[in-house]
Amino acid sequence: MNQDRTKILIHLPFPLKPINTGAKRRIVGILNYFKERNDFFSVDVVASNEFRSKLWDSEQKQEVLKLAERILVYEDEHNLFDFLYSRSQSFYYQKILREQLPVDSRYCTPPGYIKFVKNLVSTEKYNFILINYLEYANLAMDSNSCVAKTLIDMHDLCCEARIARKNISHLKGLKFDYESNLNREINLLNKFDVVLANSHHEMALISSHLSSQKLHLIPHLVEDSNHFLSLASYSSREFKYDLLFVGARYQPNIDGLNFFLTSIFPEIIEEKPDTKLAIAGTVTQSVQIEASLEQNVDCLGYVPDLSDLYLKSRLVICPLLTGSGTKVKLQEAMAYAIPTVTTTTGASGLNLIDGVNALITDEPTVYAHQILRLLKEPELAQKLSEEVAMTFKNHYSNSAVYSKLDQLLGISPS
DSSP: OGGGOEEEEEEOSSOOOSOOSHHHHHHHHHHHHHHHTTTTEEEEEEEEOOTTOOOSOHHHHHHHHTTSSEEEEEOGGGOHHHHHHHHHHHIIIIIISOBOOOTTOSTTSOHHHHHHHHHHHHHHOOSEEEEESGGGTHHHHTSOOSSOEEEEEOSSOHHHHHHHTTTSGGGTTOBOOHHHHHHHHHHHHTTSSEEEEOOHHHHHHHTTTSOTTTEEEOOOOOOOTTTTTSOOOGGGOOOSEEEEEEOOSOHHHHHHHHHHHHHTHHHHHHHOTTOOEEEESGGGGGOOOOGGGGGGEEEEEOOSOOHHHHHTEEEEEEOOSSOOSOOHHHHHHHHTTOOEEEOHHHHTTSSOOBTTTBEEOOOHHHHHHHHHHHHHOHHHHHHHHHHHHHHHHHHTSHHHHHHHHHHHHTOOOO
């Protein structure tokens, strides 16, 4: 069987370690899928070192080689022309026109990188090319391959992500025409044979513009190989924390957490003074804890393995007011059968229903009340735990997502 394995080239936009964002978790999950299906697939990875920045050192390459057979790196850090090409686009749009780069810009794919991938595809005769992120779509568009089937994993719809990040310092004050860029994004997506989306919300936004044969919902893969073997039932767990928030240093996470700490958490503390909140992830670098709350909050920073922390937390909170795509923190909470209190933004894109397998509200007072209910009513918390565990098994477990990928890629594992 190995002699007839399907050849796949997967583009990586950044190194895998540390796995500190939902995007990295998604990419690692996909690579793990191909590793599990090693009898069917031969996987190469392509990446680029940016100008004067050695992102892909030997250590990072070894991380990839644990999951793929080869990594081929374009050494862009020596290419002054590519650097000037990309920066000229940035200068023209952001400095002269005072607007964000168009979503189909070639800023991330300068001529040298495109030529490198084009030659690679021509030489190796891949069956599939998988691109991560729309910003890198031109790597596949200019490959001129008459054999390879092109796939793009959107991660987030680019226009939605741009809106969510509009207050980041280097984007503040720059114009962004959502409608025109959405049209450009859809036109580019339509050039691919297969488009992978990760949320129902984004499927709904673009389903009328792409054929059902082209557009596929592939949720994040967050379950490790021994996950369900080691998962204790909710009622038998020993809890260290009442509440858990997990997040990278990303503006919607920062804004959402600040909203919780100022508008919701004080009300909880007033009624239940011993409530303990754990904050994990690089978001802790950008959040200030009021002195009155310090004894109730543990800022843990980046935690390499979150499994123990999830199992020791009664509830997961996701009070996001803005953002795009699937909130991986909620999928992980589902995987560990943890009751969740979230906002409509946090729940968007996931199979979460208020009062059934989660509690969902945007109203600060109601949010605080729902958390207090779960802390005071263990039977309700247990019910939500059971419901969300079933939702995860049916829609987001490895077996459920692997089945979707098997069908999409045309294999039938025994």
